[in-house]
Amino acid sequence: MREELFVSGRNIPNIDPYLNIWHWQIPSYLFLGGLAAGILFFAGVFTIMGKENKMKTTVKVAPMLVPFALILGLFLLFLDLKHKLYFWQLYTTIRLESPMGWGAWVLMIMTPISIIWSASYIKELFPAWDWKFGFLNTYETWVIKNRILIAWPMTIYAVILGIYTGILLSAFNSRPLWNTSILGPLFLVSGMSTGAAVIILLSKDHKERKIMGRIDILLILIELFFITHLFMGFMAGSEAQINAANLFLGGSFTAPFFAFVVILGLIFPAVLEILELRGYKIPKIFPAVLILIGGLIFRFLIVEAGQITRYLY
Amino acid sequence: MRYAMAIDTRKCVGCSDCVVACQTENNVPVGFCRDWVVEVVDGTYPNVSIELRSERCNHCNNSPCVRCCPTGASHFEDGGIVVVNYNKCIGCGACIESCPYEARYSHPDGYVDKCTFCIHRVRQGLDPACVSVCPTKCMYFGDMDDPNSGIVNVLKNRKFKSLAPEAGTKPQIFYLV
Numbered sequence: 469m470r471e472e473l474f475v476s477g478r479n480i481p482n483i484d485p486y487l488n489i490w491h492w493q494i495p496s497y498l499f500l501g502g503l504a505a506g507i508l509f510f511a512g513v514f515t516i517m518g519k520e521n522k523m524k525t526t527v528k529v530a531p532m533l534v535p536f537a538l539i540l541g542l543f544l545l546f547l548d549l550k551h552k553l554y555f556w557q558l559y560t561t562i563r564l565e566s567p568m569g570w571g572a573w574v575l576m577i578m579t580p581i582s583i584i585w586s587a588s589y590i591k592e593l594f595p596a597w598d599w600k601f602g603f604l605n606t607y608e609t610w611v612i613k614n615r616i617l618i619a620w621p622m623t624i625y626a627v628i629l630g631i632y633t634g635i636l637l638s639a640f641n642s643r644p645l646w647n648t649s650i651l652g653p654l655f656l657v658s659g660m661s662t663g664a665a666v667i668i669l670l671s672k673d674h675k676e677r678k679i680m681g682r683i684d685i686l687l688i689l690i691e692l693f694f695i696t697h698l699f700m701g702f703m704a705g706s707e708a709q710i711n712a713a714n715l716f717l718g719g720s721f722t723a724p725f726f727a728f729v730v731i732l733g734l735i736f737p738a739v740l741e742i743l744e745l746r747g748y749k750i751p752k753i754f755p756a757v758l759i760l761i762g763g764l765i766f767r768f769l770i771v772e773a774g775q776i777t778r779y780l781y
Numbered sequence: 782m783r784y785a786m787a788i789d790t791r792k793c794v795g796c797s798d799c800v801v802a803c804q805t806e807n808n809v810p811v812g813f814c815r816d817w818v819v820e821v822v823d824g825t826y827p828n829v830s831i832e833l834r835s836e837r838c839n840h841c842n843n844s845p846c847v848r849c850c851p852t853g854a855s856h857f858e859d860g861g862i863v864v865v866n867y868n869k870c871i872g873c874g875a876c877i878e879s880c881p882y883e884a885r886y887s888h889p890d891g892y893v894d895k896c897t898f899c900i901h902r903v904r905q906g907l908d909p910a911c912v913s914v915c916p917t918k919c920m921y922f923g924d925m926d927d928p929n930s931g932i933v934n935v936l937k938n939r940k941f942k943s944l945a946p947e948a949g950t951k952p953q954i955f956y957l958v
Contacts, residue, residue, distance in 0.1 A: 469825050475833070476797035476818040480886045487883060489874040550872030551891035557852040557869050568875045569851035641948060642845060642881035706947075779881045779945040 487775040493548035495767035498633045499662070500541035501575075502655055502763070504534045505630035506663015508582060510680075512623030515615055525671035526680065528589040533666065534582040542575060567639045571632045578629050581622050588612050630656035637774060645712035645774040648701055654694040658763050661687040665737075665759040668752055677752060681741045684759070688738040695730070712777040721773050724765065733762015783842075783925040784860040784898055785953040786912070787932050787941065788835050792919035795820055795833040799911035799920070803837075806899060806910035810889050815896040816911055832958075835911065835920070838863060838884040838896035839944065839952030846876035846885065855893075860924070861953065862900050867892040881948040898922070925953075 474484075482489050507530045514523040549555055559576065563569040588611040591597050599605050611618065634655030637646040664684040671677045702713035715721045737755035744750045795818050803809065803816050816837035823830045840863050847855045847863060854869035855876050865876075870892040877885045877893060888894040899909035903922075907913065912920040923930035932955075941955040 469823070471822045473820055474817055475795045475820045476800040476814070476816075478814055478817040480813055483877070483883055483886050487878070489877045489887065548873065550874070550887050551867075551870050552872070554852075554869070554871045554892075557854070557871055561851070561853045563851055563853055565848045566851045566875070568849065568873060572851060639849060640845070640875075640879050642879055775878065778883070779948055781945045 487778070488772075490548065490771055490775065492768070493544040495764070495771040497541040497544040497548075498636070498655065498767045498771070499764045500537045500544070501633045502630055502659020502767075503662045503666060503760075504537045504541070504578070504582065505626045505633070505656070506660040507531055507534050507666060508578070508585070508622050508663075509626035509630065509660060510663060510667060510683075511585065512619040512626060515619040516623065520615075523676050523679070524673065525676055526667050528593060529670055530663075530667045531582060531589070532586045532593070535579065535586055538575065538579045538582055542579070567632065567636045571636055574625065574629055574632055578625050581618065581625065584611055585618060585622060588615065627656065630659040633659060637770065640774075642779060643774045643777055644702075644706075644708040644779070645715070645770070645777040648698060648709075650694055650698050650701065651770075654691065654698065655767075657687050657691045657694060658766060661691060662760055662763040665756040665763075669756040671752075678745065681745060681755075684755075685738050685741050685745075688734050688759075692730070692734055708777065708780055711780075712773070715773045715776065716769075721769055725769055728765045729762050729769065732758055733766065734759075737762070782860040782927075783953070784840065784862055784903065784922070785925045785932055785955065786898070786909075787921040787935050787955045787957055789917075789919040789921075789935075789939075789957040790832050790834055791957065792917045793818075793833040793835060794917055796916060798914050798916055799835050802910040802914040803896070803899075806902075807897070809894075813886055813888070813894070815884075815894070834956055836882065836884070836944070837911070837954065838880075838898075839882055839950065839954045840896075840898060841953065842951035843949060845879040845881070845948075845950060849875045849879045851875065858900060860903070862898045862903070863895075864897050864900060865893055865895060881945050881950060882952075 478484055511527045511531045514527050520527045546552065546555060558572045588608060599608065631652040634652035638648060638651040641647045661684055664680050664687060667680050668677050699713050699717065702709040716725050737758040740750050740755040797818050800814055800816055800818060804814060807815060809815055816835060819834045819836055821832045840861060842861060844863050847857060851873060852869045852871055854866045856864060856866065858864045872887060872891045872893060877887065885893050885895040902909060908922050912922045921932040921935050923932035925933060927933065936955060939957045941957045943952040943955055
């Protein structure tokens with residue numbers, strides 16, 4: 469039998485008995501970042517493929533939401549800071565070793581790109597729009613002519629942003645649940661799936677929904693494979709990792725994880741989407757909203773549970 | 782120069798004087814601490830063994846907190862002491878997450894705070910506050926690169942361990958066992 473206690477007394481807020489320094493802001497931001505990355509990735513890819521007009525919602529409508537999602541995400545990150553007035557220090561240094569550091573820079577690049585992208589489509593969607601300043605019209609003409617030039621870096625940065633939401637966590641080797649290289653790809657795929665869900669939700673074109681539905685089913689299957697892989701890796705790992713996996717395989721996170729993420733957030737919407745492809749009439753709102761809620765809860769659970777896991781000594 | 786600390790778990794009586802000395806010396810806010818004493822009891826009565834460990838920041842050689850800091854607020858000072866520059870810290874909490882020893886906390890003023898090996902005392906040639914008050918003299922602080930320092934001698938002659946070396950952090954607090 470082994471018992472451990474602090475004889476000097478120690479009950480530091482948000483650290484004892486369990487680490488809980490990151491609250492709702494971080495998982496919400498990870499969700500918004502992944503969602504933005506997913507939408508921009510599809511917008512970029514379909515533009516490069518020359519299918520802007522076939523995939524109108526993907527390329528033109530959904531990216532309108534991205535600047536709002538990213539700015540809200542950045543605001544949430546700001547809320548998470550505890551020494552808020554010093555936030556500008558983030559942009560006085562470039563520290564490639566720090567995922568949070570380069571993530572801040574990726575966001576600094578991604579947010580303007582998303583604003584330029586959606587601004588270039590605003591006149592097409594709202595014909596009455598007027599830029600008021602002449603030079604903005606000049607810029608707009610240039611951007612519209614060179615969309616392909618923007619689509620390439622946008623697609624690449626979207627992948628970086630999506631993976632980064634996972635790497636932000638996986639770079640912490642002190643948290644066994646996070647410290648796995650599969651977390652980056654898993655968050656990327658999950659982010660793309662939530663992005664696809666938003667596109668399906670917004671799209672009025674049956675053909676476009678069908679294409680995105682197919683992509684989404686594939687993404688969900690990859691995600692389920694990654695989740696299985698994640699736990700397989702943990703179960704074959706050290707005791708700290710086995711303990712981390714056990715939080716989800718019998719521990720206190722099992723019920724919410726399997727109910728809201730695996731079943732209601734992945735398997736059930738995938739089945740609904742397959743049924744829809746087979747010709748059954750299913751309101752598009754159901755699978756899309758379930759995927760979005762599942763993705764959000766997934767990030768909350770991983771951030772919360774990861775902070776509980778630790779090295780044993 | 783590489784500062785390190787060795788703590789004799791067989792001499793420590795768990796009086797927590799080191800904790801109080803640190804709180805006083807460094808003006809640590811009430812309810813927080815930069816060091817703490819852990820008691821680990823193994824076995825069942827009458828076959829029990831006890832280990833007392835005064836724990837604090839390990840001033841690791843391969844510090845995850847310095848690596849993950851997005852602004853460079855967490856940095857190495859001379860002698861490998863890990864220190865937070867309060868004017869650069871944005872309070873993002875990444876270093877708190879990254880520390881396998883849970884040695885960092887969020888100061889009520891917003892920045893992240895932790896043990897500094899009492900760098901202000903060390904620069905004057907004094908021992909850290911915790912070492913200087915220990916009534917059993919179970920702590921040794923010194924330069925690992927100086928072959929004549931007390932800590933090098935005690936580590937030469939005694940068995941020791943460090944905490945979670947598998948974390949790859951190369952911790953510089955050694956527990957004599």
